[in-house]
Amino acid sequence: MVKTMNNKTPDFNRNIKLTIAYDGTCYHGFQRQSNALAIQEILETRLSVLFGHPLKITGAGRTDAGVHAYGQTVNFLTSGSTIPAGNIPKAARGLLPPDIVVTAGEEVPLAFHARRSAQSKIYIYRVLQSPLADPFRRNYSWHISQPLNVAGMNQAAQYIIGTHDFSAFRAAGGSSVKPVRTIFEASCSSLGQLIEFSFGGNGFLYHMVRNLVGTLIQVGQGRLTAEQFAGILLSRDRTQAGITAPPQGLYLKEVRYSR
Amino acid sequence: MVKTMNNKTPDFNRNIKLTIAYDGTCYHGFQRQSNALAIQEILETRLSVLFGHPLKITGAGRTDAGVHAYGQTVNFLTSGSTIPAGNIPKAARGLLPPDIVVTAGEEVPLAFHARRSAQSKIYIYRVLQSPLADPFRRNYSWHISQPLNVAGMNQAAQYIIGTHDFSAFRAAGGSSVKPVRTIFEASCSSLGQLIEFSFGGNGFLYHMVRNLVGTLIQVGQGRLTAEQFAGILLSRDRTQAGITAPPQGLYLKEVRYSR
Structure with a gap:
């Protein structure tokens, strides 16, 4: 040395x-x-x-x-x-x-690089669905007062699984990064008033999870069908998707490496 | 009018x-x-x-x-x-x-007074017992790294139940308020790494719950037996009890009225 x-x-x-x-x-x-x-x-x-x-x-x-x-x-x-x-x-x-x-x-090993060596990442996103806000969860979930159709959101989320061009869900303005990613897990489930989305994939575009959630919530509100959600994904058109869900519901749960 | x-x-x-x-x-x-x-x-x-x-x-x-x-x-x-x-x-x-x-x-009714009409109050106190702190619970629990004997703390807590002079657990310096209170519930249980104390009574002296918890933790650490804890209660001597547990683990859970 x-x-x-x-x-x-x-x-x-x-x-x-x-x-x-x-x-x-x-x-x-x-x-x-x-x-x-x-x-x-x-x-x-x-x-x-x-x-x-x-x-x-x-x-x-x-x-x-x-x-x-x-x-x-x-x-x-x-x-x-x-x-x-x-x-x-x-x-x-x-x-x-x-x-x-x-x-x-x-x-x-010296060659290990936290970002480039990563095989996949798991993100979760938490929504609190309740008539009133919870003061203890204000920084840790997205509070939505109206009832949401969890089964419908989970059904729509299944269209995300696979290898797709996710341009419809990348941050507006975009970048030159290639927009194709492989997602192996996408689900929505609830426990009491807490709704949890989970997404696993080989990579995520900027704001992709929050844009997916913002659009899935529209399915949960009955404003989009699961098939319309699939159509937005296929359109590769950011203007068709929903809002960017607020940051405080998002958690980087795990980064996986091949070793 | x-x-x-x-x-x-x-x-x-x-x-x-x-x-x-x-x-x-x-x-x-x-x-x-x-x-x-x-x-x-x-x-x-x-x-x-x-x-x-x-x-x-x-x-x-x-x-x-x-x-x-x-x-x-x-x-x-x-x-x-x-x-x-x-x-x-x-x-x-x-x-x-x-x-x-x-x-x-x-x-x-016009005669109702939130404090004077109260029949009883329930407080809970949360301890996170884990080798490492949890960044999400730092403001909502007392983090203690060492293992604690939950059954021992629960056993000691039973001595609190009843009508006692709680001078040993009132804030140092004290006040002229009468120190006798009736406690009908006192327990300690755990779920995973979270230890929860629960206290119900007709009233609590200033810092009483936090002083009880600070002393019960000494039982959990094996520094006091349940019987020694009972002796401290009987002593009515604040200097014999443990430290005042930090505020962020304490929650006013419920106030009960006779109506």
């Missing part, structure tokens, strides 16, 4: 993968920004004291402001510490604010 | 009882204060627009900063509106911040 010198990028011999849970309420999303506090910045700043050098942390998913995570995955390269990766959750406890928690740590 | 005149206290002919749920995280408790925002002030200010005059709202329990409520009860006198009391929850929706919700409203 080449010796680290001033003003030179050090040679790193360890790649650390961490699983992170966070309440996104107080942050402007995961990705570091120049003008607002992001989760990536907190992790890079606070965890660097364990390693003795600035960290460059890569996240698997760029969650938006207000979006939460049970299982965001990040990685970073280091050579600055011998701390076993499995001890990082405990060591991070006193360094991170209480709304960001490292739940697991492991050492991975 | 005497006609309301300028600078005179109006004669009120309606007494309104409301049930309120709130997330206490952002407030300095229920009771109005000169130097900090309290839930009482929000209710008085925001709901007054429905009645056309300033409201003087009485709460059943003076919850502390960070303490929550599923069923705080308040009342106020008015003559300024014909709105049916049952419609107030819906009308209040757009007036109150999302962390305060009116869940029920009813008209009650």
Whole structure:
């Protein structure tokens, strides 16, 4: 290993993968920004004291402001510490604010990249369907007063499964990223007043889950049939789909890797 | 009814009882204060627009900063509106911040007083027992890393039931209020990592629930036996009891009236 010198990028011999849970309420999303506090910045700043050098942390998913995570995955390269990766959750406890928690740590091959190595991601989206709002769930679900047809939304969600061009559900304005994704899980179920959508796929376009939910809710309200929902997917036309569901109902549940 | 005149206290002919749920995280408790925002002030200010005059709202329990409520009860006198009391929850929706919700409203006899008429109150206290903190529960439970003996805490809690002098569990400094209270329910149970205490009684001294929990946790940690806990209760000596459990685990669940 080449010796680290001033003003030179050090040679790193360890790649650390961490699983992170966070309440996104107080942050402007995961990705570091120049003008607002992001989760990536907190992790890079606070965890660097364990390693003795600035960290460059890569996240698997760029969650938006207000979006939460049970299982965001990040990685970073280091050579600055011998701390076993499995001890990082405990060591991070006193360094991170209480709304960001490292739940697991492991050492991975140097080639591992939290985003590029990801095989699939699972997102869930929570809706609270009740006449009155719940003060304890205001930051953790989308409150909808009217009754919703859960079976109808679940039926429509089945059209999402498979390999499709999801242009109808990508953020307006779009980008140059290819719009084809493979979705292997899409469901809607309820437990009491809580309705939960679950989506698993090899990747998701920007705002795709929230746009899917915003349109599925129209099915739940009886404003679209499941077949009309399928037609919107096939149209690849963003203007046909529904609104973008608000961020606070969305959770990055899990990132899966092939290893 | 005497006609309301300028600078005179109006004669009120309606007494309104409301049930309120709130997330206490952002407030300095229920009771109005000169130097900090309290839930009482929000209710008085925001709901007054429905009645056309300033409201003087009485709460059943003076919850502390960070303490929550599923069923705080308040009342106020008015003559300024014909709105049916049952419609107030819906009308209040757009007036109150999302962390305060009116869940029920009813008209009650003029003599009803939310605090003095209360027959009993139920409080619950939540502890999260897990090696790592949960970012979603940080404001809604007391996080304790070490394992706790739930059966032992429940056994000790049984000594609380009955009519006792609770001086050992009143806030240090005390007050002139008589320290005898009758407790008809005291229990500790767990569901997964969540431990829940429940206390029902005809009244509670200041900090009494939090002091009971702080001492019961010492039983759960094996630092006190159930019999030693009973001895502390009998001692009436605050210095023998444990710490005051933090506020964010406490919820005023219900206030009961004889009607």
